[in-house]
Amino acid sequence: MEEIKLKAKIREEIGKEAVKKLRVQGHIPAVVYKGKKSQNIKFFAKDFLEAIHTKAGENVIIDLEVEASASGKSGKSKKSRPTIIKEVQYHPVKGDILHVDLNEISLTEAITVKVPIAVKGEPDCVGVKEGGVLEHVIWEVEVECLPTQIPESIVVEVQGLKIGDGIMLKDLKVPVEIKLIGDPEQPVIHVAAPHVEEEAEVSAEGEGVQEPEVIREKKVEEEDTAEGPPAKEGKESDKGKKA
Numbered sequence: 001m002e003e004i005k006l007k008a009k010i011r012e013e014i015g016k017e018a019v020k021k022l023r024v025q026g027h028i029p030a031v032v033y034k035g036k037k038s039q040n041i042k043f044f045a046k047d048f049l050e051a052i053h054t055k056a057g058e059n060v061i062i063d064l065e066v067e068a069s070a071s072g073k074s075g076k077s078k079k080s081r082p083t084i085i086k087e088v089q090y091h092p093v094k095g096d097i098l099h100v101d102l103n104e105i106s107l108t109e110a111i112t113v114k115v116p117i118a119v120k121g122e123p124d125c126v127g128v129k130e131g132g133v134l135e136h137v138i139w140e141v142e143v144e145c146l147p148t149q150i151p152e153s154i155v156v157e158v159q160g161l162k163i164g165d166g167i168m169l170k171d172l173k174v175p176v177e178i179k180l181i182g183d184p185e186q187p188v189i190h191v192a193a194p195h196v197e198e199e200a201e202v203s204a205e206g207e208g209v210q211e212p213e214v215i216r217e218k219k220v221e222e223e224d225t226a227e228g229p230p231a232k233e234g235k236e237s238d239k240g241k242k243a
Contacts (some may be wrong), residue, residue: 003061003082004051010039010067032064034104041066045097054153055069058085059113068147082107084147103148107147112181114140114149117188121159127191132163135190141169142181149177156189166190 011029013022019029026044041064054060064083086101105111117139128134141154154172161167170184 008043011042030100032102054222127163131194137187144179
């Protein structure tokens with residue numbers, strides 16, 4: 001697992017307006033947690049973006065270097081600690097990073113993280129060539145391992161899958177030092193049968209054949225009703241003549 005160094009400062013800016021001003025200056029407000037303890041920090045946005053734009057993504061181990069003095073005068077007095085990203089909050093429209101939560105970790109203790117699924121061989125999948133659809137039931141899985149052993153992704157090979165076949169959590173191949181978390185029967189990948197539209201077309205055609213009959217019957221009823229009154233008027237007219 002790749003480790004990236006990130007310099008940070010203790011953050012004294014608290015509150016909506018103060019934090020907003022901080023972002024305008026190019027910083028990202030953050031909090032680093034260690035158990036129940038927490039510390040407000042800040043770092044430059046460009047430095048953090050460089051840290052997460054690696055193969056490890058947000059699972060990168062960040063070697064966080066925080067200035068011990070809030071004033072920054074004690075520049076030589078710094079404390080370095082290994083951390084991992086807990087949560088990143090993004091602006092719903094602009095996509096800018098608004099806030100970051102980090103967890104301080106021990107490199108010798110196992111942690112639980114989510115790792116993305118990487119599908120290999122989709123174009124060569126037997127089921128896809130037969131007209132099936134390769135469905136990603138889940139896009140990431142939870143694993144437990146040492147921070148230094150976190151995989152960039154878990155590769156799933158699908159070339160040999162036929163229509164109706166699938167891969168479950170228990171079928172994933174991971175190193176022995178990595179433990180998969182979750183239901184072993186959880187589907188990960190599935191090759192579904194192609195959607196059949198012919199039945200719908202036949203059904204539609206069948207309805208089309210019956211519709212004229214319904215209309216014809218309705219017309220017959222209307223004709224019967226229409227013929228009724230004239231006949232009745234004729235009888236009344238005859239009575240009038242007799243009278």
